[in-house]
Amino acid sequence: NAGVTQTPKFRVLKTGQSMTLLCAQDMNHEYMYWYRQDPGMGLRLIHYSVGEGTTAKGEVPDGYNVSRLKKQNFLLGLESAAPSQTSVYFCASSYGPGKYYGYTFGSGTRLTVV
């Protein structure tokens, strides 16, 4: 049972380039989330999804887009990368809302934008 798998684990981008981060979960979870983690800032929610075909904005959505075409996958896109998007990105999933269920996190993607 793999849990939550994120690809890639590391990436270096040049300013203005685009990329997609993939998150896949095999736990049949309805809810999926993308967070970014920066030193001293904790975990900040970028976008989330409460089910296949749905997405919603989190705390820091600007510069990112997401898609949830399949229940098990949640994609995070950066259309034109900026140095301010250098961060560690975590995907998480949960069976239901955080009000009732804990989150399972992936191992993260370390992104550097130069």
Add this chain to the structure above:
Amino acid sequence: GQQVMQIPQYQHVQEGEDFTTYCNSSTTLSNIQWYKQRPGGHPVFLIQLVKSGEVKKQKRLTFQFGEAKKNSSLHITATQTTDVGTYFCAGCGSGAGSYQLTFGKGTKLSVIP
């Protein structure tokens, strides 16, 4: 919006000493969850508390939810080097439509052998 504050930001303890981190919210929470992130790792769910005044234990870890459901604490007895990491609390507001967790910024624990 919902804010969850954690103190202290950093804590250095000698191995064998106790450690406590505190989580405070300006508004009533419906639940509190605790996560541990090892250095270079990802957050891992530890526990959830939902009842006012609730206390739960996991071996040397004791979790408490305040009577007013606005604060919580995590206490580690006799720390070990395996306890090193950042501990996050996270909670949902108690209002209608509050379903997503808000995370605190975490307390980074260092244990000196």
